[in-house]
Amino acid sequence: MRDEYIKDAQKVIQDPNVLINVVSxxxxxxxxxxxxxxxxxxxxxxxxxxxxxxxEGKISYEVTHA
Structure with missing residues (x-):
């Protein structure tokens, strides 16, 4: 994975765990x-x-709390 993409994506999804889950x-x-x-x-x-x-804002996500 490209470092610049990871850094830019972290600006959109700040929580690293959520980012990993969305990407995977x-x-x-x-x-x-x-x-x-x-x-x-x-x-x-x-x-x-x-x-x-x-x-680019093509993916949305929702964090649900159990």
Whole structure:
């Protein structure tokens, strides 16, 4: 994963645990065939795609408290 993507994504989702969960869930979706919500001229890993989607506001999340 690219450091600059991680830093930018942390500005959107400050809680590191939530960020990890959102990225890992999205990576699973991408690996199962979901289409990326961002375009890139270069080949990105599923992790980098997920981070870019967070940075660009393409993914929303909700924290639920049990």
């Amino acid at each position: 869930r999205r990576v699973k979706q991408l690996r199962r065939g979901s289409r990326p919500l961002v375009e890139s001229l270069e080949k990105l890993s599923p992790e980098d795609i997920a981070l870019r989607e967070i940075i």
